[in-house]
Amino acid sequence: MSAAAAAGTWKLGDLEVNRIGYGAMRLTGNGMMGNSDGTPIDRDAAVGLLHSAFEQGVNHVDTAAFYFSPLRSANELIHRALSSWYGDVVVVTKVGPARGPSGDWLTMARPDQLRGQVEENLRQLGRDHLDVVNLRRDPGTASITEHFGALVELRQAGLIRHLGLSNVRPEHVTEALTIAPVVCVQNSYGLDWRRADESGLVDLCREQGIAFVPYFAVSGLRREAAASDEGDARVHAVARAHNATPAQIRLAWTLHRGPHVLAIPGTTNPAHLTENVAAGALRLTEGELASLDQPGEGSAEAPATDAR
DSSP states (O other): OOGGGGGOEEEETTEEEESBOEEOGGGGTOOTTSSSOOOOOOHHHHHHHHHHHHHTTOOEEEOOTTOBOSSOBHHHHHHHHHHTOOSOOEEEEEESOEEOTTSOEEOOOOGGGHHHHHHHHHHHHTOSSEEEEEEEOOTTOSOOHHHHHHHHHHHHTTSEEEEEEESOOHHHHHHHHTTSOOOEEEEEOBTTBOHHHHTTHHHHHHHHTOEEEEESTTTGGGTTSOOOOOOOHHHHHHHHHHTOOHHHHHHHHHHTTOTTBOBOOOOSOHHHHHHHHHGGGOOOOHHHHHHHHSOOTTOOOOOSOOOO
């Protein structure tokens, strides 16, 4: 059994993936909110890191065409890695937000512009169809019917296999389910950032058999910013008990929220990648979970907007 399989598997439609995946945004050296800009790692090193993830059993990669910096494109790096890889990897991308060639953020794509975004992902990833496409909701948009309906048409045309949602509330999931199946929901969520618990979104996904895929599960309120020293004493205590790192405990806590919860931690550090994957094998006790479930000093509500 691969290291990534230790946490179990879940199906995105008919595509079975290990619950520990990989988020590709950090490969570009560019954070979506501008607080983690930096020089990206070497292209060959990035491809090697992706291959290492695949070798450890990671078969679910999160990306987007708008994950790019002046020097790197996450999609193009994934394309390069997959072109020299022998196994199956499910690639999940997202559409809705738009950036110009210079990286400036544009207005949310209209429903009739989503086909262009899907085709852009197809070109960059070198694929004939996309495994999963998440509609990334504009925080200012109340209804997602028109946008989601446009993606349903692209799925019927064979460009997309499965559909998901990102940055949504429970009512958006219910709205989408009246139109077509939803295989995953991506929202910010972690030990210090539990709006999806408060809204009932995590439970709704479980009830509907939908994968809940948190991002910022490790960084929490730091979002795209570089990792910093862990400030929660409870996390340190649990980490010592398991001879693990605080980041591993945060990932393990997230995975304990239910078998439908996946994780997509991103990193450019090979050692951190191995640690993230290994976190899927950690089994926290009921007492440890109860301690971590209590609001901590760093707990806070997520901002209403999020460009990721």
